[in-house]
Amino acid sequence: MGFSGRLIVYGGKGALGNACVSAFKSKNWWVASIDLAVNDDAHANVLVKPTGSWTDQESQVLSDVATVIGSERLDAVICVAGGWAGGNATHKDFIKNADAMWKQSVWASSIAAAIAAKHLKEGGFISLPGAAPAVSGTPGMIGYGMAKAAIHQLTKSLAAPDSGLPANCNVVATLPLTLDTPMNRKWMSAADKSTWTPMDYIVELFVKWTQGHDRVASGSLVKFITEQNQTRIEIV
Amino acid sequence: MGFSGRLIVYGGKGALGNACVSAFKSKNWWVASIDLAVNDDAHANVLVKPTGSWTDQESQVLSDVATVIGSERLDAVICVAGGWAGGNATHKDFIKNADAMWKQSVWASSIAAAIAAKHLKEGGFISLPGAAPAVSGTPGMIGYGMAKAAIHQLTKSLAAPDSGLPANCNVVATLPLTLDTPMNRKWMSAADKSTWTPMDYIVELFVKWTQGHDRVASGSLVKFITEQNQTRIEIV
Numbered sequence: 001m002g003f004s005g006r007l008i009v010y011g012g013k014g015a016l017g018n019a020c021v022s023a024f025k026s027k028n029w030w031v032a033s034i035d036l037a038v039n040d041d042a043h044a045n046v047l048v049k050p051t052g053s054w055t056d057q058e059s060q061v062l063s064d065v066a067t068v069i070g071s072e073r074l075d076a077v078i079c080v081a082g083g084w085a086g087g088n089a090t091h092k093d094f095i096k097n098a099d100a101m102w103k104q105s106v107w108a109s110s111i112a113a114a115i116a117a118k119h120l121k122e123g124g125f126i127s128l129p130g131a132a133p134a135v136s137g138t139p140g141m142i143g144y145g146m147a148k149a150a151i152h153q154l155t156k157s158l159a160a161p162d163s164g165l166p167a168n169c170n171v172v173a174t175l176p177l178t179l180d181t182p183m184n185r186k187w188m189s190a191a192d193k194s195t196w197t198p199m200d201y202i203v204e205l206f207v208k209w210t211q212g213h214d215r216v217a218s219g220s221l222v223k224f225i226t227e228q229n230q231t232r233i234e235i236v
Numbered sequence: 237m238g239f240s241g242r243l244i245v246y247g248g249k250g251a252l253g254n255a256c257v258s259a260f261k262s263k264n265w266w267v268a269s270i271d272l273a274v275n276d277d278a279h280a281n282v283l284v285k286p287t288g289s290w291t292d293q294e295s296q297v298l299s300d301v302a303t304v305i306g307s308e309r310l311d312a313v314i315c316v317a318g319g320w321a322g323g324n325a326t327h328k329d330f331i332k333n334a335d336a337m338w339k340q341s342v343w344a345s346s347i348a349a350a351i352a353a354k355h356l357k358e359g360g361f362i363s364l365p366g367a368a369p370a371v372s373g374t375p376g377m378i379g380y381g382m383a384k385a386a387i388h389q390l391t392k393s394l395a396a397p398d399s400g401l402p403a404n405c406n407v408v409a410t411l412p413l414t415l416d417t418p419m420n421r422k423w424m425s426a427a428d429k430s431t432w433t434p435m436d437y438i439v440e441l442f443v444k445w446t447q448g449h450d451r452v453a454s455g456s457l458v459k460f461i462t463e464q465n466q467t468r469i470e471i472v
Binding site for chain 1: 288289290291294324325326327330331332334335338342346347349350352353354370372373374375376378379381382383384385386387388389390391392393394395396397398399400401455
């Protein structure tokens with residue numbers, strides 16, 4: 001059976017990741033999920049084993065990815081893996097949380113970059129998870145801001161010549177403020193949701209960009225602005 | 237005996253760190269060095285023990301710093317700790333080098349921030365080690381760029397309200413391109429040194445800024461531009 005395309009969703013078991021898996025599958029794409037738990041909707045799963053070391057995680061994930069991909073090339077690698085933790089410089093968990101943010105966000109994004117470098121087609125698409133606040137200072141969530149700033153800079157590095165990606169790839173970072181996810185609805189139930197970005201908006205852009213439609217310049221940090229339930233993007 | 241001021245140099249055994257220790261000591265400052273090895277010129281030394289964990293390093297360094305400082309407050313924390321390693325996304329050591337850069341640069345800078353939050357005086361000075369190339373993409377040294385971008389963003393976070401620093405502190409990141417150090421002269425002996433920034437230029441600025449003279453806006457990324465043996469700074 002012929003697929004319309006092939007992609008990996010890194011963080012495919014989270015809310016946005018799951019939405020990506022479903023959307024691409026419904027368009028006849030082959031979809032693999034990388035996450036701590038299995039996504040039953042995906043055609044293939046790579047489970048990230050808990051490990052204390054970035055290089056161990058890289059070896060394990062790259063080896064398992066090679067197994068599920070075989071000799072095929074990917075059209076896209078979409079990384080939506082990450083987490084959130086706060087803390088300013090006097091917070092008792094400042095460093096502990098910074099460490100967690102690095103491991104959850106930057107390990108995943110840089111391993112996604114290594115996967116893209118190995119398995120993406122020429123002209124392929126890669127998206128990494130940024131954050132709008134990290135474009136400037138984030139004093140109440142210092143570790144989170146450092147990790148997201150690193151991902152923004154990684155996006156620019158990957159888009160530059162000789163980054164190791166195949167020719168003509170398109171690399172972006174998505175910078176939402178607050179996503180409209182079930183978890184955010186649960187934990188911030190009283191918040192004004194008219195400024196939350198719907199996951200579908202982002203997923204529809206991913207569907208277009210993976211197919212080469214309406215791409216923004218490679219290396220772009222794509223900020224999502226939602227006001228009065230209307231979302232637009234802005235390159236920052 | 238009264239000292240003119242008190243500071244910690246994080247990375248006090250490296251070339252620039254050692255220059256800082258000497259310069260401030262000659263001006264009657266009390267100087268403590270934090271590094272892997274003892275700086276015999278310093279009034280006190282905190283040795284960073286090799287460890288696999290960021291939080292363990294934080295505990296050990298903060299505890300030892302509290303011991304050497306006692307009840308005194310610091311006028312400045314100058315962090316010049318870091319390293320360099322290259323590698324694009326297909327490099328066999330891409331992740332290994334990114335991990336090393338994170339540990340050498342970001343661990344030190346964020347622990348320096350925690351020290352500053354605990355021990356700095358109101359109106360104190362803190363400097364963190366950035367890098368000019370990391371303001372945009374660094375495809376040939378991806379891990380280095382991510383670590384330095386994180387330090388740039390940390391600088392902005394610390395300068396923002398409620399970062400945890402005492403009131404009216406001044407936080408900057410120094411962004412040199414190439415420093416004129418003995419190691420760089422050894423490894424890049426054929427290079428054009430007229431564009432290398434002399435360490436003395438930076439040390440003299442540190443001396444002024446710690447005393448409150450000619451400070452730049454807190455949160456500034458201070459780029460050092462050296463052309464034809466003339467150095468100037470530019471806020472980026």
